[in-house]
Amino acid sequence: MTVVGVLGAGQLGRMLALAGYPLGLRFEFFDENAEAPAGHLGGLTVAGWADRAALDAFSGAVDLVTYEFENVPVAAAERLATRVPVFPPPKALDVAQDRLKEKSLFRRLDIGTAPFATVDTRVDLDSAVAEIGLPSVLKTRTQGYDGKGQRVLRRGEDLDPAFAAIGGRPLILEGFVPFERELSIIAARSRTGETAYWPLIENVHRDGILRLSIAPASGADDALADEAAAIAARTLEALDYVGVLAIELFQHEGRLLANEMAPRVHNSGHWTIEGAKTSQFENHLRAILGLPLGATGTTGVSAMVNLIGETPDSAAVLAIDGAHLHLYGKPARPGRKLGHVTLVEPERATLESALARIASILHEPTLSR
Amino acid sequence: MTVVGVLGAGQLGRMLALAGYPLGLRFEFFDENAEAPAGHLGGLTVAGWADRAALDAFSGAVDLVTYEFENVPVAAAERLATRVPVFPPPKALDVAQDRLKEKSLFRRLDIGTAPFATVDTRVDLDSAVAEIGLPSVLKTRTQGYDGKGQRVLRRGEDLDPAFAAIGGRPLILEGFVPFERELSIIAARSRTGETAYWPLIENVHRDGILRLSIAPASGADDALADEAAAIAARTLEALDYVGVLAIELFQHEGRLLANEMAPRVHNSGHWTIEGAKTSQFENHLRAILGLPLGATGTTGVSAMVNLIGETPDSAAVLAIDGAHLHLYGKPARPGRKLGHVTLVEPERATLESALARIASILHEPTLSR
Numbered sequence: 001m002t003v004v005g006v007l008g009a010g011q012l013g014r015m016l017a018l019a020g021y022p023l024g025l026r027f028e029f030f031d032e033n034a035e036a037p038a039g040h041l042g043g044l045t046v047a048g049w050a051d052r053a054a055l056d057a058f059s060g061a062v063d064l065v066t067y068e069f070e071n072v073p074v075a076a077a078e079r080l081a082t083r084v085p086v087f088p089p090p091k092a093l094d095v096a097q098d099r100l101k102e103k104s105l106f107r108r109l110d111i112g113t114a115p116f117a118t119v120d121t122r123v124d125l126d127s128a129v130a131e132i133g134l135p136s137v138l139k140t141r142t143q144g145y146d147g148k149g150q151r152v153l154r155r156g157e158d159l160d161p162a163f164a165a166i167g168g169r170p171l172i173l174e175g176f177v178p179f180e181r182e183l184s185i186i187a188a189r190s191r192t193g194e195t196a197y198w199p200l201i202e203n204v205h206r207d208g209i210l211r212l213s214i215a216p217a218s219g220a221d222d223a224l225a226d227e228a229a230a231i232a233a234r235t236l237e238a239l240d241y242v243g244v245l246a247i248e249l250f251q252h253e254g255r256l257l258a259n260e261m262a263p264r265v266h267n268s269g270h271w272t273i274e275g276a277k278t279s280q281f282e283n284h285l286r287a288i289l290g291l292p293l294g295a296t297g298t299t300g301v302s303a304m305v306n307l308i309g310e311t312p313d314s315a316a317v318l319a320i321d322g323a324h325l326h327l328y329g330k331p332a333r334p335g336r337k338l339g340h341v342t343l344v345e346p347e348r349a350t351l352e353s354a355l356a357r358i359a360s361i362l363h364e365p366t367l368s369r
Numbered sequence: 370m371t372v373v374g375v376l377g378a379g380q381l382g383r384m385l386a387l388a389g390y391p392l393g394l395r396f397e398f399f400d401e402n403a404e405a406p407a408g409h410l411g412g413l414t415v416a417g418w419a420d421r422a423a424l425d426a427f428s429g430a431v432d433l434v435t436y437e438f439e440n441v442p443v444a445a446a447e448r449l450a451t452r453v454p455v456f457p458p459p460k461a462l463d464v465a466q467d468r469l470k471e472k473s474l475f476r477r478l479d480i481g482t483a484p485f486a487t488v489d490t491r492v493d494l495d496s497a498v499a500e501i502g503l504p505s506v507l508k509t510r511t512q513g514y515d516g517k518g519q520r521v522l523r524r525g526e527d528l529d530p531a532f533a534a535i536g537g538r539p540l541i542l543e544g545f546v547p548f549e550r551e552l553s554i555i556a557a558r559s560r561t562g563e564t565a566y567w568p569l570i571e572n573v574h575r576d577g578i579l580r581l582s583i584a585p586a587s588g589a590d591d592a593l594a595d596e597a598a599a600i601a602a603r604t605l606e607a608l609d610y611v612g613v614l615a616i617e618l619f620q621h622e623g624r625l626l627a628n629e630m631a632p633r634v635h636n637s638g639h640w641t642i643e644g645a646k647t648s649q650f651e652n653h654l655r656a657i658l659g660l661p662l663g664a665t666g667t668t669g670v671s672a673m674v675n676l677i678g679e680t681p682d683s684a685a686v687l688a689i690d691g692a693h694l695h696l697y698g699k700p701a702r703p704g705r706k707l708g709h710v711t712l713v714e715p716e717r718a719t720l721e722s723a724l725a726r727i728a729s730i731l732h733e734p735t736l737s738r
Contacts, residue, residue: 001698018387023683024696024708026409040395041410277691292688299668314392319661322646327393329370339393 005062008069009036011328012265017041019281028062037329049076059083066288087242087288092263099141099172109234112257115175122163128173135176138162140169179250186269187232188244188283191290197229198296201268212367213268213304227256244284274324275302275344300344301351305358307339312361320357370395374431377438378405380697381634386410388650397431406698418445428452435657456611456657461632468510468541478603481626484544491532497542504545507531509538548619555638556601557613557652560659566598567665570637581736582637582673596625613653643693644671644713669713670720674727676708685730
């Protein structure tokens with residue numbers, strides 16, 4: 001029986017395991033946190049990413065390694081790769097962890113991005129602002145996620161406090177794109193080179209955290225879907241990528257700009273569990289095992305709503321016809337992703353009314369922007 | 370977090386856990402076999418059913434108990450029920466374990482069955498044959514499943530060897546029904562009394578083991594579906610049942626006869642994982658937790674093919690568009706259920722061609738009767 005080693009044991013690892021047991025796989029997780037929620041679904045090695053002995057022991061217990069956490073140190077992935085296959089390739093991890101490398105890759109592949117410039121010093125910041133203009137966004141090159149490590153610069157007087165807050169580390173200044181909406185494309189590439197693409201997804205963020213995904217994105221014509229797939233295809237190819245890759249996109253004046261990539265299954269793809277013929281989790285596993293990829297067509301129009309900070313009463317959610325509840329088994333904490341609810345409906349109109357019921361359970365006037 | 374105790378840790382327990390983690394549940398299994406395949410998906414107590422200390426410790430580690438194995442001794446379920454809620458009620462287990470009690474319940478509820486008579490002695494067998502006629506089937510009252518403990522009697526000379534083979538235990542003689550086809554109905558009843566019914570399922574057995582299920586059963590009109598649901602409804606009510614119940618039926622001259630019931634999730638309901646809006650596994654858990662039951666409508670026409678004795682190459686199965694592979698993580702052994710494949714198609718015609726591809730992978734001319 002093939003044993004898949006997963007770096008990180010959060011909810012993504014948990015959903016990978018739920019998709020992988022039916023394929024006859026077993027799972028071993030590696031995480032710094034003994035309470036990580038995938039721990040109930042497989043073995044769990046609790047150790048730090050720099051613990052070479054633990055990494056070596058882990059590599060001896062698994063047939064191949066993947067990751068569900070994109071901040072795994074590249075050195076850890078590379079060490080494992082000397083002993084067992086590691087997918088996606090550590091190179092993808094390296095690029096995805098650094099906004100400058102990521103945006104530079106997109107630029108090299110002729111994929112549109114917001115304008116950007118490197119900022120290492122306070123002086124660099126002035127030059128970058130002169131080049132890119134305001135408003136713009138100052139971000140740490142590494143370790144940022146869910147809106148952390150970012151400052152919006154609107155006027156000259158914002159520069160000093162922003163640099164004081166996040167400077168001293170390598171930074172990047174990105175032009176502020178007044179995008180119409182945020183989209184994402186999720187793609188898979190197998191060890192055999194086979195590729196698959198789910199339909200374009202529309203995403204709504206709130207306070208920097210994904211709140212709602214709708215798939216297929218409304219009003220996305222074939223040309224837009226093809227443009228997104230081409231962006232993903234070029235990126236997969238350039239990285240000799242294996243596994244599921246997510247690319248966050250901005251739609252602006254009819255064009256797609258790549259914002260960032262995640263070299264793993266992605267929150268905006270959770271709807272695929274019920275809303276697509278094959279989920280992102282199953283296809284990630286098929287891809288890294290070199291198995292044929294499953295069909296990525298939809299079973300209807302889907303909406304995925306994140307449960308953030310607190311979880312509603314399960315009975316209230318499950319009373320909604322067709323609502324699929326996914327709890328991650330994590331203790332509640334403000335701003336924490338604790339679960340999600342997926343709705344799949346044959347048509348957009350019925351999806352809207354089901355979404356309104358979810359909004360009411362979550363005590364929110366609306367889930368849209 | 371609610372911890373569900375499951376008696377038995379086979380593939381049914383495994384699929385219960387896969388359905389239950391997204392509901393935020395945890396699982397503890399109890400099985401005599403340390404290699405039981407659900408063991409990777411939760412805690413596993415390895416002990417005999419008569420081990421009272423182990424049962425007591427188990428009850429202390431869980432919030433409620435259910436079972437996935439219908440031959441759990443009733444005494445074990447009753448002992449647990451003095452400490453924690455046990456669903457379905459042990460009474461249902463008691464009835465389902467004894468073909469005489471089972472058929473007597475059906476008769477009391479005005480549900481048609483094959484004619485039957487009790488056989489404890491060789492003399493009883495003569496009287497029973499005189500009453501019911503030949504051909505008929507001599508069966509052990511308890512412990513029979515997948516065609517074990519049964520002898521078909523066609524002529525008078527079959528009686529002695531049949532009694533010699535399985536006599537000495539309480540037996541039942543059942544009239545042989547020249548049924549047109551085998552069907553099953555799967556129903557759920559919640560702690561709140563809410564009920565739900567999946568569409569009628571058509572089943573094909575081979576060598577006493579389920580080979581293929583198709584749902585909805587072809588040509589099943591509303592009247593037949595209503596008759597099956599009424600049979601299930603009366604049984605659920607009579608047993609004050611909580612959980613998923615399966616009833617195997619014979620269709621004979623336009624009528625339905627109840628053959629036997631399983632007080633648990635059932636092999637003929639595995640298609641519901643992808644083929645229904647809510648699976649039998651999820652609704653079993655919702656029922657025993659008193660949560661609202663999920664919708665039981667179909668997502669298409671489904672076929673479930675059991676993988677018996679050996680498993681085909683995963684890549685060959687997964688290359689079939691829309692094929693869902695479910696392996697149980699059990700070592701191969703002749704006659705053993707090792708997994709299943711589910712196909713869901715919008716129409717029967719495309720389902721037939723997908724089934725033909727599965728048959729070819731399994732090196733069988735056809736999967737039908």
